[in-house]
Amino acid sequence: MKSKTMKGSRAARPGNSVLGKGAATAFLSPSLIFIGIFLLIPAFWTLYLGLTDYKLVGIEALNPSFVGIDNFTKALNDPQFLSSLKLTIIYVLGSAIFGQALLGFILAWVLNELSPRIRNIVELIVIFAWIVPGSVVAFLWFAFFNNEEGTLNAILGVNIDWLLDYPMLSIIIFNIWRGTAFSMLLFSAAIASIPKSHIEVARVAGASKMQQLRNIVLPSARSYILTNLLLITLWTFNDFGPYLLTGGGPGGETQILPIFIYDSALRYLDFGYGSAIAAIMLFLNLVISLIVLRMSRKGKK
Amino acid sequence: MRLFGKQIQLQDKRRIDERTKVEKVSTLAFVLLAVSFFAIPLMWLVLAPFDSDPTFRIKWPNWGLGNFSEMAENPYAYRSLMNSAIFSAGSGLAVILVGAPASYVLSRIKFAGRDAFLYILLLFSSIVTGSAAMVPLFLLSLRLNLIDTYQGVVLVLTGGLIPAAIFILKDFTDSIPKSYEESAQIFGASSFRILKDVVTPIIRPGLAVIFVWSFVQAWGNFLAPFILIRDINKQPAAVMMYSFYNDGGQAVFRTVAAFSLIYTIPVLAMYFYVNKKYGFRFYGGIKG
Amino acid sequence: MSFVSIEKITKVFPGGVRALDELDLEIKDGEFFALLGPSGCGKTTLLRTLGGLESSTSGTISFEGKDVTFLTPGARNIAMVFQDYALYPHMNVLENISYPLKVRKFSKEEINKRVTQASEALSIQMLLDRKPGQISGGQQQRVAVARAMACTPSLYLFDEPLSNLDARLRLEARTFLKQLQRELGVTTILVTHDQSEALALADRMAVMDKGRIKQVGSPAEFFHKPANIFVASFIGSTPMNLLDGLVNDGKVVIGSMTFDIPEHASTARTGDQVVFGVRPEYVSLVSGPGSGIASGVVKVTENLGTHYLVTADCNGILVRGTAPDGSEPAMGDTVHLKPEPGRSLLYNKTSEDLY
Numbered sequence: 001m002k003s004k005t006m007k008g009s010r011a012a013r014p015g016n017s018v019l020g021k022g023a024a025t026a027f028l029s030p031s032l033i034f035i036g037i038f039l040l041i042p043a044f045w046t047l048y049l050g051l052t053d054y055k056l057v058g059i060e061a062l063n064p065s066f067v068g069i070d071n072f073t074k075a076l077n078d079p080q081f082l083s084s085l086k087l088t089i090i091y092v093l094g095s096a097i098f099g100q101a102l103l104g105f106i107l108a109w110v111l112n113e114l115s116p117r118i119r120n121i122v123e124l125i126v127i128f129a130w131i132v133p134g135s136v137v138a139f140l141w142f143a144f145f146n147n148e149e150g151t152l153n154a155i156l157g158v159n160i161d162w163l164l165d166y167p168m169l170s171i172i173i174f175n176i177w178r179g180t181a182f183s184m185l186l187f188s189a190a191i192a193s194i195p196k197s198h199i200e201v202a203r204v205a206g207a208s209k210m211q212q213l214r215n216i217v218l219p220s221a222r223s224y225i226l227t228n229l230l231l232i233t234l235w236t237f238n239d240f241g242p243y244l245l246t247g248g249g250p251g252g253e254t255q256i257l258p259i260f261i262y263d264s265a266l267r268y269l270d271f272g273y274g275s276a277i278a279a280i281m282l283f284l285n286l287v288i289s290l291i292v293l294r295m296s297r298k299g300k301k
Numbered sequence: 302m303r304l305f306g307k308q309i310q311l312q313d314k315r316r317i318d319e320r321t322k323v324e325k326v327s328t329l330a331f332v333l334l335a336v337s338f339f340a341i342p343l344m345w346l347v348l349a350p351f352d353s354d355p356t357f358r359i360k361w362p363n364w365g366l367g368n369f370s371e372m373a374e375n376p377y378a379y380r381s382l383m384n385s386a387i388f389s390a391g392s393g394l395a396v397i398l399v400g401a402p403a404s405y406v407l408s409r410i411k412f413a414g415r416d417a418f419l420y421i422l423l424l425f426s427s428i429v430t431g432s433a434a435m436v437p438l439f440l441l442s443l444r445l446n447l448i449d450t451y452q453g454v455v456l457v458l459t460g461g462l463i464p465a466a467i468f469i470l471k472d473f474t475d476s477i478p479k480s481y482e483e484s485a486q487i488f489g490a491s492s493f494r495i496l497k498d499v500v501t502p503i504i505r506p507g508l509a510v511i512f513v514w515s516f517v518q519a520w521g522n523f524l525a526p527f528i529l530i531r532d533i534n535k536q537p538a539a540v541m542m543y544s545f546y547n548d549g550g551q552a553v554f555r556t557v558a559a560f561s562l563i564y565t566i567p568v569l570a571m572y573f574y575v576n577k578k579y580g581f582r583f584y585g586g587i588k589g
Numbered sequence: 590m591s592f593v594s595i596e597k598i599t600k601v602f603p604g605g606v607r608a609l610d611e612l613d614l615e616i617k618d619g620e621f622f623a624l625l626g627p628s629g630c631g632k633t634t635l636l637r638t639l640g641g642l643e644s645s646t647s648g649t650i651s652f653e654g655k656d657v658t659f660l661t662p663g664a665r666n667i668a669m670v671f672q673d674y675a676l677y678p679h680m681n682v683l684e685n686i687s688y689p690l691k692v693r694k695f696s697k698e699e700i701n702k703r704v705t706q707a708s709e710a711l712s713i714q715m716l717l718d719r720k721p722g723q724i725s726g727g728q729q730q731r732v733a734v735a736r737a738m739a740c741t742p743s744l745y746l747f748d749e750p751l752s753n754l755d756a757r758l759r760l761e762a763r764t765f766l767k768q769l770q771r772e773l774g775v776t777t778i779l780v781t782h783d784q785s786e787a788l789a790l791a792d793r794m795a796v797m798d799k800g801r802i803k804q805v806g807s808p809a810e811f812f813h814k815p816a817n818i819f820v821a822s823f824i825g826s827t828p829m830n831l832l833d834g835l836v837n838d839g840k841v842v843i844g845s846m847t848f849d850i851p852e853h854a855s856t857a858r859t860g861d862q863v864v865f866g867v868r869p870e871y872v873s874l875v876s877g878p879g880s881g882i883a884s885g886v887v888k889v890t891e892n893l894g895t896h897y898l899v900t901a902d903c904n905g906i907l908v909r910g911t912a913p914d915g916s917e918p919a920m921g922d923t924v925h926l927k928p929e930p931g932r933s934l935l936y937n938k939t940s941e942d943l944y
């Protein structure tokens with residue numbers, strides 16, 4: 001009894017925050033509601049729908065039933081899904097890892113040595129490609145790749161219908177163009193954070209550019225590189241952008257997972273199956289994110 | 302001995318010079334190639350809007366501003382830009398109104414479970430992407446009668462932007478010393494006055510950046526309105542642009558050329574604004 | 590009459606750090622009081638608790654006999670100057686100084702009058718329309734003091750207000766602060782890291798350690814009669830000699846040396862474990878060995894300007910003394926060091942307190 005009243009009176013001692021409990025709750029709740037509705041519910045709803053045969057039209061629309069893991073087994077035996085998964089992996093490896101990250105690193109490395117003037121101009125151009133809205137970029141490449149009037153064919157002096165004959169290559173180039181700026185900026189920051197003296201010591205010791213890169217720059221920038229690779233993998237994996245260029249075609253040759261989900265669920269209105277695919281995607285996203293978070297925690301320590 | 306050492310030095314020097322020459326040429330070649338790769342497709346956006354006869358080809362224009370007047374006469378073009386403005390400004394405001402108070406609390410008050418909350422928020426925001434959650438987001442909007450409404454798109458966009466906004470703003474608020482608020486407390490200012498006179502003005506740059514960031518994200522977003530808006534009168538520029546070239550045929554070339562430039566200008570302007578005001582690297586941090 | 594009275598204040602932070610431990614302290618009306626202590630000893634916590642910015646875990650605080658333990662910061666009629674000054678970056682100097690007055694709903698004329706007064710007192714009239722980012726550190730410090738002054742509080746709390754200034758400015762600001770406090774006559778508590786600052790400014794001061802007060806008194810008392818081993822080793826620009834020894838037959842025996850028991854230590858008994866303390870300033874070089882004299886070989890000499898600090902190894906025990914500039918010994922010389930009898934102090938080794 002006594003300790004209780006003591007506690008009560010202690011609570012009345014002035015605290016040091018501007019907001020009381022009530023106000024803090026009021027400040028926090030709108031975002032909690034948003035996060036609940038637009039992050040948590042969709043995640044679990046996707047899982048749930050993946051376990052049903054919910055469709056927007058037909059009998060199942062009125063009365064969806066629980067089908068367990070049928071959709072997931074169906075997916076794993078669906079050649080279209082498996083091909084979509086394969087295409088996604090090619091797209092991610094080609095455009096994010098080998099494309100954006102590698103090109104971004106080389107650009108950052110090379111620009112680091114150039115005069116600030118040239119450097120700023122080149123960076124600005126690369127950044128412009130990044131900030132122009134996605135639909136405009138898609139149109140620019142749609143025009144660039146066009147087989148009759150496209151500028152690419154004119155430059156190369158060939159007559160190729162890029163989007164029809166090399167659709168995967170086309171969307172990979174498109175995504176490299178659009179996303180390299182991020183990796184370039186991140187790697188520039190990484191290179192800038194290496195103390196000049198480290199590189200100078202190596203130079204005095206007679207290390208070649210390649211040796212400097214291998215022995216000093218890469219090890220120092222390691223955590224940046226890993227974080228960057230995982231982040232762009234996550235983004236590219238979830239990228240709906242190629243839809244604007246190819247619509248997933250021709251003949252499904254660029255039907256990466258986001259487009260596959262769109263097609264099954266929102267075009268053919270098979271929500272159950274589309275959600276099962278989406279759930280698989282959520283799971284893969286979870287795996288990548290957990291690795292990123294673990295690494296960034298280690299980095300902080 | 303000494304002479305010998307000097308000779309070696311000289312030789313070394315020559316070798317270094319040769320190496321840099323080869324390097325210089327290859328560096329230059331690489332930079333030129335990279336610049337062409339990034340610049341050439343952009344040329345269309347720079348030249349075609351002023352070409353009275355634009356095609357897919359990038360070419361020296363037949364100068365004229367006719368494309369813009371033609372675009373101005375296209376009711377869909379104008380309306381879609383207005384729609385984009387509504388979606389973007391709406392999302393920017395909503396993100397600030399909802400995210401800023403939360404980030405303030407998360408920065409200033411240590412409550413049980415705060416770190417767990419931040420961790421889960423970070424995790425879920427990177428997992429639940431538009432692509433992975435398009436089905437429930439569509440069904441949610443359908444149930445709430447939000448299909449074909451401005452609110453629907455704004456809410457969905459806001460929901461997606463809020464986690465990152467909270468993180469950026471929390472970091473920003475963390476960097477502001479608590480002594481500002483404490484000194485005001487000592488002067489006897491009420492909580493409301495402290496928030497109004499001290500906190501809000503000091504975090505205003507952070508709010509401005511978040512607004513611009515949300516605006517730019519919403520301005521370029523294609524998927525949300527593509528799924529949630531059927532009515533062509535409510536479609537934003539991102540979707541209209543796609544419709545123009547996807548099913549528009551040849552006739553709309555002149556409109557598309559002008560439209561793509563007009564549609565791009567606001568994000569360029571915002572880029573220059575943020576760049577000038579808060580530095581170039583900062584924008585780098587907020588685009589992704 | 591005591592103005593601030595702190596009784597058994599305890600502050601335990603979430604996580605278990607006991608920053609204040611049943612601390613008692615009385616501060617008199619109108620005095621300039623300095624709080625000194627090693628980093629992390631709880632000085633800032635004590636000041637913030639007085640200001641109401643931290644809630645104490647238990648204990649009471651009263652100002653002028655009135656219990657303020659449960660009052661909010663704004664209701665305590667105090668002013669605080671923070672280490673980083675906390676000048677609002679979006680307001681100019683004038684707005685900064687008048688903000689607290691506006692909050693307290695003073696009339697326009699009254700605000701103008703007080704701002705003019707405060708800014709004249711601190712000679713910052715020409716800075717009034719500048720933003721804090723456009724004035725120097727020393728000027729910012731003055732603005733912060735002016736802002737605190739304009740409120741005419743009954744108590745000033747300063748948390749290391751001078752630590753962001755460079756050495757010269759700090760000296761100027763120190764003199765200035767002291768003058769100002771004399772003129773205003775308002776009770777002032779100053780937290781500082783810098784003991785010379787405390788010794789120079791304070792009427793009285795306290796040394797804290799681990800959330801407790803180790804000694805309260807005038808600067809002179811601290812210098813001449815540190816109350817315990819902790820304070821003895823903490824205060825002073827040159828570290829005090831603190832030599833472990835044993836009381837034997839009316840003498841203090843330290844290794845092969847013997848010293849007379851200092852007068853104040855009449856209660857020391859044979860067999861007591863003691864620590865013999867004397868400031869190097871009161872240890873001088875004499876010509877030959879003898880009782881009450883430490884003889885040894887010079888290890889180090891340090892130039893302190895007007896005199897030299899000499900450290901000698903006396904059979905494995907290091908003893909420090911001073912020699913006037915010009916007559917300092919060389920390294921390796923044999924020297925004889927004699928503590929001034931009236932300046933020696935004796936501490937009980939177990940209780941760590943002065944006899």
Ligand SMILES: Nc1ncnc2c1ncn2[C@@H]1O[C@H](COP(=O)(O)OP(=O)(O)OP(=O)(O)O)[C@@H](O)[C@H]1O
Pocket residue numbers: 602603604606607608626627628629630631632633634635782
């Ligand atoms: N908000 C807090 N939460 C937990 N522990 C704290 C907090 N603030 C201070 N402490 C701890 O309380 C103790 C006293 O801290 P305080 O800041 O009062 O020391 P100080 O004497 O002012 O030190 P300094 O001279 O370095 O400023 C320290 O151990 C510190 O780590």
Ligand SMILES: [Mg+2]
Pocket residue numbers: 632633634
């Ligand atoms: Mg402190």
